[in-house]
Amino acid sequence: MLPSAVAAWIAGSGSLLVLFLLLHLAGVSLALLQPPAFEAYATALHQSPWLLPAEGLLSAALLGHLGLTAWKLVANRQAGNRSALVSRRADRWGAWAARSLPLSAAILLLFLAVHLAQLRWPRPPAGLELARLLEVLAQPWWALLYGAAGLAAGLHLLHGAEAAHRSLGLLNPGNGRAIRMAGRAVALLLGSGFLLVALLLNGRAVGWLA
Ligand code: HEM
Numbered sequence: 757m758l759p760s761a762v763a764a765w766i767a768g769s770g771s772l773l774v775l776f777l778l779l780h781l782a783g784v785s786l787a788l789l790q791p792p793a794f795e796a797y798a799t800a801l802h803q804s805p806w807l808l809p810a811e812g813l814l815s816a817a818l819l820g821h822l823g824l825t826a827w828k829l830v831a832n833r834q835a836g837n838r839s840a841l842v843s844r845r846a847d848r849w850g851a852w853a854a855r856s857l858p859l860s861a862a863i864l865l866l867f868l869a870v871h872l873a874q875l876r877w878p879r880p881p882a883g884l885e886l887a888r889l890l891e892v893l894a895q896p897w898w899a900l901l902y903g904a905a906g907l908a909a910g911l912h913l914l915h916g917a918e919a920a921h922r923s924l925g926l927l928n929p930g931n932g933r934a935i936r937m938a939g940r941a942v943a944l945l946l947g948s949g950f951l952l953v954a955l956l957l958n959g960r961a962v963g964w965l966a
Pocket residue numbers: 777780784798801811864868871875876879880885889902903905906909950951953954
């Protein structure tokens with residue numbers, strides 16, 4: 757595959773994952789704000805006929821994103837390119853996030869393995885989704901890992917938003933600033949959103965939050 761096509765697929769699959777994370781944050785926020793609505797939402801989701809295809813699409817996006825990134829890394833190394841060599845970026849936050857990509861990716865992968873083993877395989881029985889979530893997040897280390905994963909997702913996106921637009925050929929001098937600002941806003945929303953939800957649910961679970 758051409759390197760530009762690989763970059764475009766990495767960008768496309770990454771965008772799908774960001775969309776999932778935005779919906780996921782909205783869904784899990786209900787656990788904090790409207791517990792009965794969260795339970796009803798989880799039950800409706802599990803009975804939905806499109807859940808299985810959506811999970812298939814999400815898994816394909818995740819595996820594609822990881823596999824193609826690995827392919828690109830190997831190709832870059834063979835060509836003698838290192839991410840540390842040059843940065844085309846004028847913004848310090850974006851350059852820092854780009855350098856931290858291996859760290860944010862490692863935290864996200866570790867988190868996902870733990871997270872899916874806790875809440876997806878097996879899935880909690882109907883009506884017990886919130887109870888299972890609170891049982892997990894009552895453990896301070898798990899709450900910290902969930903919070904760290906939120907921050908890692910935000911950091912990953914701080915680089916990814918601009919990079920994805922560049923790879924898809926959508927970044928130009930006229931819209932660069934708007935894309936950077938929008939990327940930062942979504943990164944901040946996801947990073948602080950998941951961190952807050954994890955910490956406040958820990959408070960609910962152990963009693964320091966009413
Ligand atoms: C405060 C942080 C988070 C909470 C409380 C949370 C909660 C949950 C819950 C309750 C489920 C089970 C949904 C179900 O039963 O269908 C779930 C599934 C899942 N979560 Fe999270 N999550 C958090 C953060 C994240 C993050 C940061 C990611 C990605 C990096 C993520 C990725 C997933 C995935 C891939 C699934 C499986 C979706 C499916 O197959 O239906 N979660 N999460």
